[in-house]
Amino acid sequence: MIVSKQKEFRDILKTVKEKNIFIIGCGKCAKKQHLGGEPEVLEMKKKLKVSGKKVIGWTVLSSACNIGSWDEVLSQNPAVGKAEALLIMSCGGGVSIISSVAPQSAYPALDTLSLGGVCRDSVVMEQCNMCGECDIQFFAGICPIGQCPKGMRNGPCGGAMEGKCEVDERNCVWEEIHKRLESLGRLQLIEEIREPKDHSKRRRRD
Numbered sequence: 001m002i003v004s005k006q007k008e009f010r011d012i013l014k015t016v017k018e019k020n021i022f023i024i025g026c027g028k029c030a031k032k033q034h035l036g037g038e039p040e041v042l043e044m045k046k047k048l049k050v051s052g053k054k055v056i057g058w059t060v061l062s063s064a065c066n067i068g069s070w071d072e073v074l075s076q077n078p079a080v081g082k083a084e085a086l087l088i089m090s091c092g093g094g095v096s097i098i099s100s101v102a103p104q105s106a107y108p109a110l111d112t113l114s115l116g117g118v119c120r121d122s123v124v125m126e127q128c129n130m131c132g133e134c135d136i137q138f139f140a141g142i143c144p145i146g147q148c149p150k151g152m153r154n155g156p157c158g159g160a161m162e163g164k165c166e167v168d169e170r171n172c173v174w175e176e177i178h179k180r181l182e183s184l185g186r187l188q189l190i191e192e193i194r195e196p197k198d199h200s201k202r203r204r205r206d
């Protein structure tokens with residue numbers, strides 16, 4: 001899941017200068033986080049109206065980052081053709097996909113934070129940095145690139161105090177990796193030196 005957060009409404013208003021707006025929510029990650037489903041889209045519609053904007057329509061796409069074609073969106077939502085601007089309540093992936101096919105400007109209503117997941121109904125952040133060369137098995141399934149603020153791959157930085165990271169309030173990732181490797185009976189893995197990643201595998205485009 002892509003983890004996002006709602007932008008401040010005043011920041012959205014600062015950038016969206018157009019009057020006639022069409023709002024697009026996302027039925028996947030954003031909906032799951034209560035950021036881009038129908039209730040949030042309707043709340044956004046209300047706020048825009050109070051601020052003097054005209055919301056000429058809205059929809060929640062099944063997935064904003066996975067659309068067949070703009071014509072398909074248009075045929076299901078004819079009002080979108082009259083919009084001067086689109087306000088997209090999805091991650092940046094959805095905004096960029098829609099921007100690549102829509103004739104209007106598309107504005108993000110959310111800030112995209114990280115690649116995470118959902119566990120026991122709680123959203124967990126920063127699980128993966130999408131490095132293109134996954135070797136999380138050596139770290140007992142806890143990715144130090146995704147979860148350590150310094151991306152330490154060969155042991156802790158030495159700054160942890162009583163198990164707490166020196167950068168922020170999280171537990172030191174390396175304490176967690178050590179504990180879990182020990183419980184799996186695979187502590188010997190911690191002795192092995194990990195080579196630098198092959199950054200060519202993290203392709204931006206094919």
Ligand code: SF4
Nearest residue numbers: 128129131134135143
């Ligand atoms: S090793 Fe790379 S692909 Fe695997 S979880 Fe970490 S960042 Fe993601």
Ligand code: SF4
Nearest residue numbers: 148156157165172173
């Ligand atoms: S204290 Fe641990 S989690 Fe924090 S930066 Fe250092 S190694 Fe990473």
